[in-house]
Amino acid sequence: MSGPLVVLVGPMGVGKSTVGQQLAERLQVAYRDTDDDIVAEQGRAIADIFVEEGESAFRALEKQAVRRALAEHDGVLALGGGSILDADTRALLSGLRVVYLSMDVEEAVKRTGLNAARPLLAVNPRKQWRELMEARRHLYEEVATVVVPTDGRTPEEVTQASLDAL
Numbered sequence: 001m002s003g004p005l006v007v008l009v010g011p012m013g014v015g016k017s018t019v020g021q022q023l024a025e026r027l028q029v030a031y032r033d034t035d036d037d038i039v040a041e042q043g044r045a046i047a048d049i050f051v052e053e054g055e056s057a058f059r060a061l062e063k064q065a066v067r068r069a070l071a072e073h074d075g076v077l078a079l080g081g082g083s084i085l086d087a088d089t090r091a092l093l094s095g096l097r098v099v100y101l102s103m104d105v106e107e108a109v110k111r112t113g114l115n116a117a118r119p120l121l122a123v124n125p126r127k128q129w130r131e132l133m134e135a136r137r138h139l140y141e142e143v144a145t146v147v148v149p150t151d152g153r154t155p156e157e158v159t160q161a162s163l164d165a166l
């Protein structure tokens with residue numbers, strides 16, 4: 001097996017799950033999401049892992065989950081928004097078709113707002129989004145073979161734009 005047909009990266013709330021499922025349906029392949037893998041394996045919510053063990057413990061679990069999914073899955077794979085922070089993970093993505101679903105900060109604030117299930121946005125979402133995007137944008141761009149902007153677009157439009165770009 002040569003890895004997933006398509007990997008989706010991008011910030012939380014950008015629509016990776018929705019677009020990923022639509023893409024998988026259109027391409028007639030299976031959909032997988034590393035956040036779901038972690039929740040299933042751990043038997044608890046991601047927010048609980050953050051609270052109980054901290055972010056770095058979560059990142060270690062995420063790194064393993066991504067490595068496993070890249071080796072096992074040949075359909076559409078969505079990665080958690082922070083998985084590209086890890087250099088080994090970024091290296092594993094080289095040679096794959098990686099779609100970066102992008103959005104600007106205001107769109108991100110509008111879409112996610114205050115969301116307790118997303119531990120990285122617990123306080124002052126606008127400031128946190130700005131910092132998050134500044135820290136990560138270049139990493140998403142580094143791994144991406146295609147960038148698909150999502151601002152003001154419906155998931156269906158983003159799915160179509162992704163298919164057109166592949």
Ligand code: S3P
Pocket residue numbers: 010011012013016035046079080081082083117118119120
């Ligand atoms: C995170 C994104 C989340 C989840 C966790 C941390 C991040 O995944 O892995 O809350 O660091 O951006 P989604 O991008 O699937 O929401």
